[in-house]
Amino acid sequence: MAKPELGHRSDEITSYLSETLEPETRAELEAHLDDCQECQAEVEAQKALFSQVNEVLAVKPKRTIDEQVARFEKIVAQERARAVAVRRRRLRWELPLGIAVAAALAAMAVIAWHGASTRPDQIMAAPRKP
Amino acid sequence: MTSERQILEGFLRGDATACRELLTRLRPACLAKLLRDYPQLRHVHDEILDAAEMLLFEWRSKHLAGEKRLDLDEPLQSLARRLVKQEAEKESIYSGHNVVGSKAVSKKVLKKLSVPAESEDQLVVDDLVQGIDELPEEMAAVLIAEAQRVLNDGPPLAEQLGVTPEAARKRLERARRELKLKLWGRKDEA
Numbered sequence: 001m002a003k004p005e006l007g008h009r010s011d012e013i014t015s016y017l018s019e020t021l022e023p024e025t026r027a028e029l030e031a032h033l034d035d036c037q038e039c040q041a042e043v044e045a046q047k048a049l050f051s052q053v054n055e056v057l058a059v060k061p062k063r064t065i066d067e068q069v070a071r072f073e074k075i076v077a078q079e080r081a082r083a084v085a086v087r088r089r090r091l092r093w094e095l096p097l098g099i100a101v102a103a104a105l106a107a108m109a110v111i112a113w114h115g116a117s118t119r120p121d122q123i124m125a126a127p128r129k130p
Numbered sequence: 131m132t133s134e135r136q137i138l139e140g141f142l143r144g145d146a147t148a149c150r151e152l153l154t155r156l157r158p159a160c161l162a163k164l165l166r167d168y169p170q171l172r173h174v175h176d177e178i179l180d181a182a183e184m185l186l187f188e189w190r191s192k193h194l195a196g197e198k199r200l201d202l203d204e205p206l207q208s209l210a211r212r213l214v215k216q217e218a219e220k221e222s223i224y225s226g227h228n229v230v231g232s233k234a235v236s237k238k239v240l241k242k243l244s245v246p247a248e249s250e251d252q253l254v255v256d257d258l259v260q261g262i263d264e265l266p267e268e269m270a271a272v273l274i275a276e277a278q279r280v281l282n283d284g285p286p287l288a289e290q291l292g293v294t295p296e297a298a299r300k301r302l303e304r305a306r307r308e309l310k311l312k313l314w315g316r317k318d319e320a
Contacts, residue, residue: 006314011307018303020296049313050306056258057277059161062180065285069150075187076144079194 007042017046131292138202142190152206153183154285155292158275159210162267165274168218169259178221182213206292207267261312269305276302 007013009029015021016029033039063071132151140148160182164175171178186209189199200209262270275291278284288298 006310010310014307014310015303018299018306020299020303046306046310049310052254052258053262053273053306053309054277054280056255057161057165057262057274058281059164059175059179059274059278060282061157062176063183064283065150065153065157068153068183069146071184072149072187073146075191076146079144079191 007038009039013042013046134206135202154289155206156210158271158290159207160214161274162271163211163214171221174221178217181217185213257313261309264312265308269308272301272305
């Protein structure tokens, strides 16, 4: 790879290749490139440099982001399925138990009410001792 | 633009979109960390990255179970550092590499990154890697993100950096200028 000296419009060329130049400056630089061999050479050299940077830095990931997200979704789905199973297991025990407790309480209440409502009558009906 | 905190909250909730955004932003940060601190493990950077991403999912599960592994206010750069450190050290124990003082040994190891030793191309790669190594970490991450986009069909640069497309191009331009100065400027000084 050629290592040119930094040319007279080197930074502008970097901006040009990074697509950050304003349209007017870009057009002006492109017109300049038509005539300036030094700048043309620098454009090519910078392109080669940045392309080599990409090659040196690119690491091919084992999985794409889409594949990793799919793994994540699987994990979340398993978590949710586990949570539902736990809720169902609880319901299997807690619902019948709750019904039984409620029924027992209701029965006790009925008995208590019945006792409270019949006792005075029984007292009234009991024969008095002479 | 979604904030890092919002992304982490969504990720903890199990939101796939948030997970995608998180991985998109974490990857360049993880790779920059690997390149900088663990160049001797370059041949397994892909595996370490994969393991680090799985570790992230594991930490999420543990966090939801009550173990505090993730901090919503932690910058993603720092999260990437923790993930990579744990997995790279595990890998280096397994492969027998010494990562203690890895920064100090990295310069020597950098010389061994590519096979054709002492060829002109090799010298160029050495210069290049050394130049990138001397850049601030954020700049190295920008160059890595661009490399992932161009050569590995990675997401757009702006998505990887979590900024607007204009800002992403500006950052790329700054990183390239800095690297160019380090490489070609160094030659001029000599």
